[in-house]
Amino acid sequence: MKVILAKKAGFCMGVRRAVETTLDLVHKEAGSITTLGPLIHNPQVLDLLFDQGVTIRNDIPEKISGTVIIRAHGVSPSMKERLKESGARVKDATCPRVVKVQAIIKKYGSDGYATVIVGDRNHAEVEGLMGFAGPSAFVVSNREDVGKLELPGPYIIVSQTTQDEESFDVISRMITGRFPGGRVFNTICDSTHKRQEEVRNLCSRVQAMVVVGGRFSANTKRLAEIAEGMGRKVFLVETEEELKRSELAEFDIVGVTAGASTPTWMINRVVRMLESIPGRGEGIIRPFFYKSLWLLLSTNIYVSLAGGLLVYTCGVLQGIKIGSEYFFIAFGYLFAMHNLNRFMDQRSKKFNDPVREQFVNRYRSSLFFLAVLALVSALFMAFMQGMHHFFMIFCMSLFGILYSVRFIPKSISHVVKVRGLKEIPGSKTLFVAMAWAFVIVLIPTWDKISFLSPSNVGAFIFILLLVFIRNALFDVFEVQGDRIVGKETLPVFIGEKKTITLLHQITLFLVLMLLLFPLAGWMSSTGFWLIPGVFYLIGLTYLYENGHLIQGPRLEFCLESAFWLMAGLGWIGGFSRFMLT
Numbered sequence: 001m002k003v004i005l006a007k008k009a010g011f012c013m014g015v016r017r018a019v020e021t022t023l024d025l026v027h028k029e030a031g032s033i034t035t036l037g038p039l040i041h042n043p044q045v046l047d048l049l050f051d052q053g054v055t056i057r058n059d060i061p062e063k064i065s066g067t068v069i070i071r072a073h074g075v076s077p078s079m080k081e082r083l084k085e086s087g088a089r090v091k092d093a094t095c096p097r098v099v100k101v102q103a104i105i106k107k108y109g110s111d112g113y114a115t116v117i118v119g120d121r122n123h124a125e126v127e128g129l130m131g132f133a134g135p136s137a138f139v140v141s142n143r144e145d146v147g148k149l150e151l152p153g154p155y156i157i158v159s160q161t162t163q164d165e166e167s168f169d170v171i172s173r174m175i176t177g178r179f180p181g182g183r184v185f186n187t188i189c190d191s192t193h194k195r196q197e198e199v200r201n202l203c204s205r206v207q208a209m210v211v212v213g214g215r216f217s218a219n220t221k222r223l224a225e226i227a228e229g230m231g232r233k234v235f236l237v238e239t240e241e242e243l244k245r246s247e248l249a250e251f252d253i254v255g256v257t258a259g260a261s262t263p264t265w266m267i268n269r270v271v272r273m274l275e276s277i278p279g280r281g282e283g284i285i286r287p288f289f290y291k292s293l294w295l296l297l298s299t300n301i302y303v304s305l306a307g308g309l310l311v312y313t314c315g316v317l318q319g320i321k322i323g324s325e326y327f328f329i330a331f332g333y334l335f336a337m338h339n340l341n342r343f344m345d346q347r348s349k350k351f352n353d354p355v356r357e358q359f360v361n362r363y364r365s366s367l368f369f370l371a372v373l374a375l376v377s378a379l380f381m382a383f384m385q386g387m388h389h390f391f392m393i394f395c396m397s398l399f400g401i402l403y404s405v406r407f408i409p410k411s412i413s414h415v416v417k418v419r420g421l422k423e424i425p426g427s428k429t430l431f432v433a434m435a436w437a438f439v440i441v442l443i444p445t446w447d448k449i450s451f452l453s454p455s456n457v458g459a460f461i462f463i464l465l466l467v468f469i470r471n472a473l474f475d476v477f478e479v480q481g482d483r484i485v486g487k488e489t490l491p492v493f494i495g496e497k498k499t500i501t502l503l504h505q506i507t508l509f510l511v512l513m514l515l516l517f518p519l520a521g522w523m524s525s526t527g528f529w530l531i532p533g534v535f536y537l538i539g540l541t542y543l544y545e546n547g548h549l550i551q552g553p554r555l556e557f558c559l560e561s562a563f564w565l566m567a568g569l570g571w572i573g574g575f576s577r578f579m580l581t
């Protein structure tokens, strides 16, 4: 079925900040870490945090040891004071937008204004705001509450940050109608406003809406109410397992949105599951195409084939002819390594890509057998080319397998801070890129005169950077799941924004290299032909950054297709050179 995902679905700024603050503390702080109340309204994320040692406390005893995190909703000043007095290390993760509302209440409160808060009386954020307003605080949860209000003097109206825009508008007009002169501050957060607006727009394009989020999350429930109010059938689910396949199969186009406390990996799981459900009027061609594509991606055949074809492209770049045996060596090695590594990286994949994980688990033995067969074939073919070829592939395979092994003794791990190569932040991104560059560029040219010539080095850098970009982008897509399981990828280590900036710089460097190397005579003119392929990658990054692409088979297909595009452009470049000579 066709699935349209709302651009603003998932963690809002405040929730992301609170979760990241907590995960940072988990990695840095010694001693117990607790949150005052559940950090966010999402049981799956809370379970994962619990696995990492983060527990929830609901009261403030006289003495507390360790760190206590104040969640994004904030707390009243008196509660914060009590926390400090208890001896706890207090980490305040109150969302800056909630802090802004607290500041408004504080300022007008000191000028003698009463405060009317439009929101849910029992919500933690409202309770915290009431603490700032003191005895002159009033909470209005619905229109009926307006009739019970008594406001003798000047007053302000603020809203809970996740209030429904329309009901706040109606309620605040009813209050100012009864008590003229009140100052109204629409403190509904921008993220909530945009999310609700998008759901209203999305409802006109879809037949049903799936809202992903915690059952106790106020803003998630509000999104569901808005979609229902727009006349759409709504499915409110916490996980993909709650999707009612038979009911959903009645629709062709389904919209998906999520509350502010729903992590991206959970949304992606739901989207992937929905995409695998055939819609009512879909016929057989689209599902067949989707399944075939998914199979090629899941088995890593698609990416490994492209890797094999790039051997030829790099040969053309260097102006040399490379035999087809190197295609098979590259394909066999890449297929084997990608699949074998997949078995060793199941924890984060469980979050980021559960449908694929189920597939891998189901066909584990067959995939393992095929991977070993491919590796043995690659080794055999390398052996046929010479002992040094065999030795290189053998060492690279050993390195690939040892990568996940913790071989550094515990006794010295406090000095080097890691127990294995895998634990070096961002190492996988670089090591995988190097393995690709070795098998695609260096091995085929090992005993040729072009080895380590400028064109050889240029082709090596080209593949190294191309694969680095691909790997780092995948890491960016999966950053939330990786972060939560403590996987040290590049975006986890330096942040998403810095990673994207680095990738922009690398792509710029690649463009310049493909332009200047051929002009300097260090590379064949095929380099020019590859430049559109780099622009394709820039375009993909731009689309992702702006929310036009989401993690899933389509994005994966688009990204892996960059290699196919490069291989195709290389073939065209080679052919055009052949025609001209």
Ligand code: SF4
Pocket: 012, 013, 014, 015, 072, 073, 095, 096, 097, 098, 161, 162, 189, 190, 191, 192, 260
């Ligand atoms: S919904 Fe808005 S105010 Fe609330 S935590 Fe998220 S960003 Fe902050």
